[in-house]
Amino acid sequence: MSMATALDLNLRAEEPEDQAAIHDLTKRAFAPMPYADGDEQDLVDALRAAGALAISLVAESEGRVVGHVAFSPAVAADGASGWYALGPVSVEPEVQKTGIGSALINSGLDMLRHRNAAGCVLVGNPDYYHRFGFRPAPQCCPGGEPAEYYQLLPMGQPRPDGIIGFHPLFHAAQS
Ligand SMILES: CC(C)(COP(=O)(O)OP(=O)(O)OC[C@H]1O[C@@H](n2cnc3c(N)ncnc32)[C@H](O)[C@@H]1OP(=O)(O)O)[C@@H](O)C(=O)NCCC(=O)NCCS
Numbered sequence: 001m002s003m004a005t006a007l008d009l010n011l012r013a014e015e016p017e018d019q020a021a022i023h024d025l026t027k028r029a030f031a032p033m034p035y036a037d038g039d040e041q042d043l044v045d046a047l048r049a050a051g052a053l054a055i056s057l058v059a060e061s062e063g064r065v066v067g068h069v070a071f072s073p074a075v076a077a078d079g080a081s082g083w084y085a086l087g088p089v090s091v092e093p094e095v096q097k098t099g100i101g102s103a104l105i106n107s108g109l110d111m112l113r114h115r116n117a118a119g120c121v122l123v124g125n126p127d128y129y130h131r132f133g134f135r136p137a138p139q140c141c142p143g144g145e146p147a148e149y150y151q152l153l154p155m156g157q158p159r160p161d162g163i164i165g166f167h168p169l170f171h172a173a174q175s
Contacts, residue, residue: 009100011107014056014068019048021065022058022090029090040088046169047072054084055108059091059100066092069104071112074121077163082118085166105132112155119154121164126151140164144171 014022026041047053052072059067068090074083086108091101109132112120122129126136129151137152142165152164 008061009066009103010060011057011103012060014053014058018058018065019045022056022068025065025068025092026088026090028093029096030088032093040090043169044068044070044088046172047167050167050169052167052169055111057104057108059104061095066095067100067104069101069108071108071120072167072169075165075167076118076160077165078160080118080160080162082116083164084112084117084120085170086120086122087124102131109133109153117155118157119152119160119164121150121152121166123149124151125149137164142166 022044023041026044030036030038030040044053047070048056053070054073055071057069058065069086070088071084071086074085076083086105089101089105109120121137121140122134123145126134126149132153134151134153136148137150137159138147140152140160140163141147141150142163145166152159154160
């Protein structure tokens with residue numbers, strides 16, 4: 001497979017026929033990661049089955065799915081609406097670090113802004129997500145999540161003080 005370039009990379013919403021490829025890609029991408037739970041691919045499937053894949057984008061190169069990002073509704077403890085969670089996000093190992101993950105994440109965040117989202121949260125490496133505007137927000141981190149990896153990106157409103165939690169399926173996948 002050739003290295004993906006901006007020229008031959010197509011970002012689009014997932015189609016039903018992408019589901020198996022997304023599952024396998026997610027499994028391959030997370031397999032070498034020490035922080036992986038090993039069931040990230042099942043979480044994507046469970047979110048979809050629950051109607052909670054608010055945004056699911058694939059990156060296609062030469063007809064093959066080489067990247068995927070999922071966004072799901074997040075749960076604000078104060079009842080505020082419009083919060084989303086980013087993840088899982090996966091890029092084919094052989095084409096990682098070529099900008100595919102960034103393109104998917106920026107595209108998904110643009111879609112959230114167009115929906116007038118309140119903001120987005122995630123658990124991930126701050127060194128990576130800082131470039132998209134995510135900042136640590138331990139005061140908003142729900143119990144059971146690693147506060148040092150919890151980050152938040154507000155969209156058009158002040159940073160919240162309250163807990164912004166994940167869809168319950170995230171916890172089901174981790175247990
Ligand atoms: C994380 C991931 C989606 C990033 O996608 P990508 O296409 O490789 O990333 P990009 O090309 O957009 O960005 C590359 C940059 O991200 C950094 N980066 C990639 N993965 C990183 C990670 N896990 N932690 C910190 N930095 C990371 C690279 O070092 C590089 O940094 P630089 O721009 O300063 O050189 C991809 O590496 C992946 O699928 N990893 C395995 C699954 C995973 O860990 N998902 C995220 C869990 S929070």
